[in-house]
Amino acid sequence: xxxxxxxxxxxxxxxxxxxxxxxxxxxxxxxxxxxxxxxxxxxxxxxxxxxxxxxxxxxxxxxxxxxxxxxxxxxxxxxxxxxxxxxxxxxxxxxxxxxxxxxxxxxxxxxxxxx
Numbered sequence: 001x002x003x004x005x006x007x008x009x010x011x012x013x014x015x016x017x018x019x020x021x022x023x024x025x026x027x028x029x030x031x032x033x034x035x036x037x038x039x040x041x042x043x044x045x046x047x048x049x050x051x052x053x054x055x056x057x058x059x060x061x062x063x064x065x066x067x068x069x070x071x072x073x074x075x076x077x078x079x080x081x082x083x084x085x086x087x088x089x090x091x092x093x094x095x096x097x098x099x100x101x102x103x104x105x106x107x108x109x110x111x112x113x114x115x
Contacts, residue, residue, distance in 0.1 A: 012046055016054040020062055028067040035068045039090075042076045048088065048095050055091040083107035 019039065027035050039051070051073055059065045071091035078084045083106035089097040 012050060013054050013057070016051070017058055017061070020055070020058050020065065024062055024064050024068060028064045034070075037068050037071045039071065039073045040076055041073055042079075044075075044077060048073070048090060052090050052094050079103060080106050 016039075020037075023037060027037055041051070055065070055071055070089060073088045073090050075086040075088070083103040085101045085103060087099050087101065088095055
């Protein structure tokens with residue numbers, strides 16, 4: 001999960017780079033025909049351009065990122081109330097593809113105060 005309200009002591013780019021440093025080496029060390037990194041964003045504070053620029057600016061410090069074929073972002077802010085998940089291709093090449101999936105377990109569900 002990479003999105004967060006931006007506290008002054010932990011800006012978004014720091015959170016993103018920590019996530020990339022933790023996940024990318026494991027991903028590229030795994031035998032696969034194609035390597036796709038999926039990032040989750042459960043908020044709306046971070047836009048696509050910040051994520052795209054953040055990934056692009058991380059390549060120099062994390063060369064293993066070049067072995068990742070694609071980075072996708074899933075927006076999950078409405079997942080447990082409406083079932084909607086919004087997937088977007090964000091790297092390389094920026095925002096090039098988008099699609100929506102509805103998780104029927106949560107579709108048309110009313111939010112409760114316990115969630």
